[in-house]
Amino acid sequence: MSYAQNPSREPRWAGEFLGLPESGPASAASYPRRIGAIFIDWFVASGIAMIIEPGNSWWVLVVFIGMHFALLWLFGTTLGKRVFKIQVVQVGGATIKLYQAAIRAVLLGLVIPVLVIDRDGRGLHDKLAGTVQIHM
Incomplete structure (x- = not known):
């Protein structure tokens, strides 16, 4: 029985309702990996921001959002x-578009959308952008 036939059914794995495999390449990225990636990206953004303007923490956020937008696009x-x-892809597996990278990066910078998770393990930023994070 699919999600369309029974919307109250819980998925057996993250990404099941999106047609993603349970494990391996193209499966939904796990939370520990996603959190680790955010820490590395924040660390890199912090280093770049210290070069631009030491002591101004707003630059870290600006660099973080800009870096996410540019690199994802x-x-x-x-x-x-x-x-x-x-890897971040469109639902269905296609490469993300410019507007999707922009929506995702801005919402990521707001933090709260990242904490709102749907049944397929996607944050609100991914859901609104029409994207999903998958294992390479």
Whole structure:
């Protein structure tokens, strides 16, 4: 029985209702990997921000959002995501578009959308952008 036939059914694995495999390449990225990737990206953004204007923590956020937007749009991954073998794609597997990278990056910077998770393990930022994080 599919999600469309029974919307109250819980998924057996993250990404099941999106048609993603349970494990291996193209499966939904796990939370530990996603959190590790965010830490690496934040660390890199902090270093760049210290070069631009030491002591101004707002620059860290600006660099973080800008880095996510540019790298996701150009490569579908960031430095941290690359280390943890995560790629961001459209639901269905296509490369993300410019507007999707922008929506995702801005919402990621707001933090709260990241904490609102749906049944398939996607944060609100991914859901609104029409994207999903998968294992490479």
